[in-house]
Amino acid sequence: MTDIADRAGPARPRRVTLRQVADLAGVSTATVSYVLSGRRGGSEVSAETSERVRAAAAQLEYVPNQAARAVRTGRTDVVLLSLTMLADPWSQSVIDAVVPAVRDRGKTALVLPDSDWCTALDRVQADAVFIDAVTPAQTPRLRALARQLRLVAFSETLDPDGFDVVRSSDVPGCRIALAHLLTSHERIGSLTSVGSSGGRNVRHGVWEKAMQDAGLPHDDSLVAEFRGSSASAYRAAIDLLSRSDRPTAIYATTDFAAIAAVNAAQRLRLDVPGEVAVIGVGNARETELVSPSISSVGPRDLFTSLATLLTRRAQGDDSPGELHEFVWELFARESTTGTTDHMKASS
Template identity: 30%
Template sequence: MKPSSRVTIRDVAVAAGVSVATVSKVLNARYGVSAATSAHVQSVIRELGYEASLVAQSLRNHRTNVIGILVADLEPFSTELLKGAAKAIKGTGYELVVYSAGGRSSDHAGWEQRYLSRLSGTLIDGAVLVTPTVVDVDYGTAVVAVDPHAGPSGLPTVDSDNLLGARLGTQHLLDLGHRRIAMLSGRPDLESAKLRELGYTDALRAAGVPIDQALIQVGNYDPDASAEAARRLLAGPDRPTAIFAANDISAIAAIEVAVGMGLRVPEDLSVVGFDNVPEAALATPALTTVEQPIHEMGHRAIDLLIQLMRGEQVEATHVRLTTSLVVRQSTRAIGANA
């Protein structure tokens, strides 16, 4: 047996000098094996580092003690969410696996149903779905949705106050004297994106600023789409003096486009993002953004899921966390000295 190969139950049997059936009996604590033989087999198991597959464990124990986190793709938001989930799982007795759809366009709708059908009952006991497209179905296992596409549903959810956050970001620009404020909106199919656009328009209306639809461009939460949209906004004769982007990656893409066009940020253009992922603080200039507590969202999703898996009473199955403004160097008042 090569040292790098996976240890099998047959390898254990050969090393212990017993049959596969005997090893199976030891693993399942069945009768018919002497105490001395059982102790010997267990010693070999420890020595070889044998671990039964998750499928075998589920068949034996009717559970795997594994929680799955299913994401459409690994990007800054989901990566930060995983950090909070990993912290929450410590000391619970559960393990964590991450399953990514890889960002395939064909999986944008209904991807979570397909993947849960593969994993539930044999590989995982429960799942956290990140930005799922479908929330009103019975998945056959305990599930918590983070930032779901649809609005309120019967599925337990964790999200942040996207409406308030967008108002805060837009109001910050208004307070700095900006009136021609553009927006790079998010994915049209996501509830969070709709709420962020609504928060933007609400803040403008409250300030008496007319809504100019030409200033609202779809960034799709994607850097390439956002760069293209920012270029359209900034190339016109009456360009905006500020941009509110629906996520940080879109905001950073807008800054890069502006600088490439010879504009200075924030002297010529103020930019506000949303999320406060680590890239925001590392941007040049450092990005003013709306912070949603992404780590806490991951933590709370795991906490809620484990309560549901254990059949415990939960205070609320719909958790909404607050958002706040983080002011850095990418915004400046109109007319302020350089």
């Protein structure tokens, strides 16, 4: 009869310990820990000893026990990014700024793509967490977690309460975007996102008010709606630009919609900005990289500042949470006519 142990296959090999690496290298476990972790104490170890430790670790196929290390040091070397929409160039700009910054400090950034941070933070440990959207219902949970974790929240309404708040009010910047287009255009379309309930967003309301203040009649044929994806924005832009009395300029309420609008114009063989100008909202890094580069409004240096803040928190800064505010500016690029000067938004 086959023994149960035989049917189960060979036993899993036991994890190699720091002590085994230390014994093989002929050094203390503290020296092994310093060398393999890259902590400051490792700089006091000679190059010859460091090489001996690394050779011993390689020979034994040593794999660090991250869970044990987290218990011992109080650090996980993980920074968690909770991002609502990965397809949005804004989210990609956060990733592009944060990932290399924390990697340079020996940490790893993990991206949570569906913004379900309430559940994830019950299962994943992290030295610092960035959350790009907090609903009113989630606020009590955020405050409770802030007693255990170093949190950074992106919000226009929350105030620091044991966590950092990054605030960047978009309405003043959207006003500047419309003012920029109104210097050369009257027939300005709004490429705007709508929620699951069908309601248009606040950024579209800025378009309505700007057109009214300019003495221009409301024209619903200048509005095209999309639902939360680049593909939907592209289809809406194609529809808007295919109309018999199409707009001469498009105000897109997100940068990914602005990129979709430029792609749609090019598909329809319309010159940008000669036949249709396009401006976006957010100043994501990708707006500078596409051709033609896309005008946008947004805060300067938000992404690099966020990376610096998260790195500082992840390294153990437990000072009280602060409010970090960023003023929006106009970044006029190839997709619109007019000046290339930057204009700061007023509140």
